[in-house]
Amino acid sequence: MKPTRLRAALTGAALAPVLVWTLFPIYWITTASFKTELALYAKPPQWLFTPILDNYTRVLTNIPFFQYLKNSLVIAIGTTLGSLVLGTLAGYGFARFHFRASEAVRFLVLVTRMAPRMVLVVPYYLMMQRLGLLDTYTGLLVAYVSFALPFSIWLLIGFFVDVPLDVEEAAMIDGCSRLGVLIRIVIPIAAPGLVVAAIFAFLVSWNEFLFALILSGVEAKTLPVVIAGLNTDAGPLYGEMSAAAVMVMLPNIVMTLALQRYLVKGLTLGAVKG
Amino acid sequence: MRISRSFRYLAVAVLVVLAVASGADVPASAQGKTITLSMLAGYKEDVLRANLPEFEKKTGIKVVVDAAPFGDLYKKQLLSLSMGGRYDVLFMDEPWIPPLSEFLLPLNERMKTLDTADFIPTTVASGAFQGTQYAVPVDPNVQLLVYRKDLFEQKGLKPPATWDELLADAKALHDPAKQQYGIAITASSDIQTALYMLLAMWSYGAELVDGGKGSLNSAAGKKGGEVFLELLKYTPPNVKSYNFADVNKAIQLGQAAMAIQWASGAKPMEDKTRSSVAGKLGYAQVPKAVRQTPMRGVWTIGIAKNSANQDAAWQFATWLSGREFGQAAVTFPSATSAIHSPRFSVLKDPGTKAALPYADTLLVSLQITKERPRLREYADIQENLRVTAGKLTAGELTLEAALKEIDAGTNRILGK
Amino acid sequence: MAAGRAGRWFLLPGLVFLFAIDLIPLAYSGWISFYNWWLIRPRDIRFVGLANYTRFADDPEFTRAVVVTTLFTAGAVLVEFLAGLGLALLFAQPFKFLRPIRVLLLLPLFVVPVVGATMWRVIFHPELGVLNYYLGVIGLGPLPWLSDPRLALVSITLVDAWRTIPFMFLVIYAGLEVLPAELFEAAAVDGATAWQSFRHITVPLLTYIMLLAVLIRGMDAFREFDIIFVLTGGGPGTATQTIQILNYRAFGLGHMGEANAIGIVTLIIVAAMCFVLMRAVLRPQVARG
Numbered sequence: 001m002k003p004t005r006l007r008a009a010l011t012g013a014a015l016a017p018v019l020v021w022t023l024f025p026i027y028w029i030t031t032a033s034f035k036t037e038l039a040l041y042a043k044p045p046q047w048l049f050t051p052i053l054d055n056y057t058r059v060l061t062n063i064p065f066f067q068y069l070k071n072s073l074v075i076a077i078g079t080t081l082g083s084l085v086l087g088t089l090a091g092y093g094f095a096r097f098h099f100r101a102s103e104a105v106r107f108l109v110l111v112t113r114m115a116p117r118m119v120l121v122v123p124y125y126l127m128m129q130r131l132g133l134l135d136t137y138t139g140l141l142v143a144y145v146s147f148a149l150p151f152s153i154w155l156l157i158g159f160f161v162d163v164p165l166d167v168e169e170a171a172m173i174d175g176c177s178r179l180g181v182l183i184r185i186v187i188p189i190a191a192p193g194l195v196v197a198a199i200f201a202f203l204v205s206w207n208e209f210l211f212a213l214i215l216s217g218v219e220a221k222t223l224p225v226v227i228a229g230l231n232t233d234a235g236p237l238y239g240e241m242s243a244a245a246v247m248v249m250l251p252n253i254v255m256t257l258a259l260q261r262y263l264v265k266g267l268t269l270g271a272v273k274g
Numbered sequence: 275m276r277i278s279r280s281f282r283y284l285a286v287a288v289l290v291v292l293a294v295a296s297g298a299d300v301p302a303s304a305q306g307k308t309i310t311l312s313m314l315a316g317y318k319e320d321v322l323r324a325n326l327p328e329f330e331k332k333t334g335i336k337v338v339v340d341a342a343p344f345g346d347l348y349k350k351q352l353l354s355l356s357m358g359g360r361y362d363v364l365f366m367d368e369p370w371i372p373p374l375s376e377f378l379l380p381l382n383e384r385m386k387t388l389d390t391a392d393f394i395p396t397t398v399a400s401g402a403f404q405g406t407q408y409a410v411p412v413d414p415n416v417q418l419l420v421y422r423k424d425l426f427e428q429k430g431l432k433p434p435a436t437w438d439e440l441l442a443d444a445k446a447l448h449d450p451a452k453q454q455y456g457i458a459i460t461a462s463s464d465i466q467t468a469l470y471m472l473l474a475m476w477s478y479g480a481e482l483v484d485g486g487k488g489s490l491n492s493a494a495g496k497k498g499g500e501v502f503l504e505l506l507k508y509t510p511p512n513v514k515s516y517n518f519a520d521v522n523k524a525i526q527l528g529q530a531a532m533a534i535q536w537a538s539g540a541k542p543m544e545d546k547t548r549s550s551v552a553g554k555l556g557y558a559q560v561p562k563a564v565r566q567t568p569m570r571g572v573w574t575i576g577i578a579k580n581s582a583n584q585d586a587a588w589q590f591a592t593w594l595s596g597r598e599f600g601q602a603a604v605t606f607p608s609a610t611s612a613i614h615s616p617r618f619s620v621l622k623d624p625g626t627k628a629a630l631p632y633a634d635t636l637l638v639s640l641q642i643t644k645e646r647p648r649l650r651e652y653a654d655i656q657e658n659l660r661v662t663a664g665k666l667t668a669g670e671l672t673l674e675a676a677l678k679e680i681d682a683g684t685n686r687i688l689g690k
Numbered sequence: 691m692a693a694g695r696a697g698r699w700f701l702l703p704g705l706v707f708l709f710a711i712d713l714i715p716l717a718y719s720g721w722i723s724f725y726n727w728w729l730i731r732p733r734d735i736r737f738v739g740l741a742n743y744t745r746f747a748d749d750p751e752f753t754r755a756v757v758v759t760t761l762f763t764a765g766a767v768l769v770e771f772l773a774g775l776g777l778a779l780l781f782a783q784p785f786k787f788l789r790p791i792r793v794l795l796l797l798p799l800f801v802v803p804v805v806g807a808t809m810w811r812v813i814f815h816p817e818l819g820v821l822n823y824y825l826g827v828i829g830l831g832p833l834p835w836l837s838d839p840r841l842a843l844v845s846i847t848l849v850d851a852w853r854t855i856p857f858m859f860l861v862i863y864a865g866l867e868v869l870p871a872e873l874f875e876a877a878a879v880d881g882a883t884a885w886q887s888f889r890h891i892t893v894p895l896l897t898y899i900m901l902l903a904v905l906i907r908g909m910d911a912f913r914e915f916d917i918i919f920v921l922t923g924g925g926p927g928t929a930t931q932t933i934q935i936l937n938y939r940a941f942g943l944g945h946m947g948e949a950n951a952i953g954i955v956t957l958i959i960v961a962a963m964c965f966v967l968m969r970a971v972l973r974p975q976v977a978r979g
Contacts, residue, residue, distance in 0.1 A: 097697025
């Protein structure tokens, strides 16, 4: 379909309210981080104001923020890698190799996501305690990969199945191994799927609270627990929470910007037929 | 392929980061003089951390602080204690002590080494259960009446002493057209709602549990409930969604002329960056009817029974409940909240009176507090109370039905 | 394709991991649900069979929670799916100005749920919130976003949608991007309209992805907790009290048997829903590949 200026204008018009709705709370949180509480609740609402940095300084000095940032980052990257590796392998396995119990096993993979996470608290606590993994990176990593893996597998199955078989077969005839085909051919074609799986796994880990609370406390404490701590018994500290939230958003934005060029069409390596 | 090469580099880089970082996997090794504390995150944690170096220098004991948010601290402590966890000392809210007593070290003998005469007696009682002392008081809290001195002066009113006077004053100061409301309390399914209702019922002589049975459904309970519901007529219009913080906001932003609030919530009301009425507030005891029953809530410090460092833990508990920390905590320069000391000496200190405008009222109220039932099952009973109070204010139940349901729930829980 | 022996090696690592780390713990928590384990009484644990389950059968609060949860899930998934699909289609167009906006649309996903919900509480505040302020200015009056039982349900759905539409958009958009351009070009050459292209090319090829998105979202919405808890705490009254809030309560009081029973019941309900949905949509599509 030829893109016309009219369509561009209509698209823009449709997007504008969506963007406003999506971005307004983000804007509100960001400005809240630079305001006093009094200013936050001012009537009429203040759109222009003199920003203060107190919230940021308080968050950064009262708590070892960068320590927790490092914890969160390490665990999130580990989760992403773990789920990508295991998920890609398993996804390809399901996509290309069918056996009688294929469907049932696939469903079983998803079943773990059907129970509320809370039911896993006691088993995980006991498991990590026995293995000596309480309050360690490894413990949380293992837990988070298990949370992210089912969806990653299912998602990647969908993307791998869409890769044309002929391309794979051609490569194998040329002497490529299955694994080689997966890495050199299938993954680049299905790149958008991997990007989504990566972002998803990263977010599962980055935003997760309950298990970070239960399975860690000092050494492996992550940012969501810290932020929840700003919801004090004397009420939420809006300014500090917003400042912390803004800082916590930034690595996600960086990651997405880095990954987003793989989210586009056109990574096919030239069609099968010329 | 260009793509797989850059992915390879990225993967290697990340693996290196992970390998280096996992070196930090090893938790702090216990050297006999390290204790682990389960602490409340937020303001109290900040005050503690600020003063901890002094303790560590004086005693050589290192304290590892594991702080959890308010809504989750009990869960975390319960899970850890019940499954053989690793806490030595625990910072606990008093209602948790009966259920956790199973796992706590009795402190009766050790308490004798403290100058308990300096403690307000009700605060010491908060750490006891069935005759055994399980925890030492650190930070007592009590419900107070907060009111706008300026508005009261304008209308020539005196701060109310009884619930009837409270209702009258609230009505007189209630002017929705000008967005001025009589009083701010909560009417949501938040726990505060249940506690307000309980306060009112207590004042008229009712008891939540009496003789091992639910006894709120009585004439006194009914009267208290009616007064509570009547009070809701003079509140801001959407109190059905209010929680602890919203009550503060109502005062801070000049919407409400009065509020019943925990003393720890009062400090932010005097903070100029959060409150437009700083300096205009007065503090009084909660109103009375048949009796005066300000509700008590004390944060305490206890020792785990299976702690391997009981002596060091006791040293810490002594310090945390001591005069030095108490004075430092009370005068800590932050307007987010406040730590109150359970000691007469600290509360009567002029430095304290300068830091806490409500210090006098706090001292008086703390000596006549009423405690919530000291039962292992209290958390369950309070949950039932909370949900039912929420249904009452939402209109899902009548007062009679609500009282019946509360007692039925209490009996069911205790009969288990 | 027949089951090659190589297939085993691809599948084993992930499956073994999930089996050990997910299914076994899940089975354990199922096992716990047959006991009356109260954490504060570790020596008083007894086998009670199905007692934890039968108490729900005559508990009106539980039934109401099931209704509330189902309403919320259905509403949320519907809104989020349609919006996500619409946005994905909009963004699939080859306009240059769309590229930088993509990341902006994803921002709500990057906000820690607790903070997002807290900020929405500030925005929703009946007297002091910015939303009611402007509604008042244009004459639609202040609305009791969180204190009216029915409106509260709408409010939590709104916030959940705000948070999750980016996710639906992302998944469907990625699916769209992988569709081979040649198909659409060929259709255009044959004179197909945009709608026909959509109906006959996009929808069939995208069915799996869309179904997956709906399933995952459905499962997550059914188990949603943080946002609802922060916004309304289950209130006013029991208007927004979902099964997860009941679960949280039991869990917070240390009643492990009960809490796990609620969890297993949730599992069964969700599994049934998914099974039905998958059969209905995927059966017509024989496994491809």
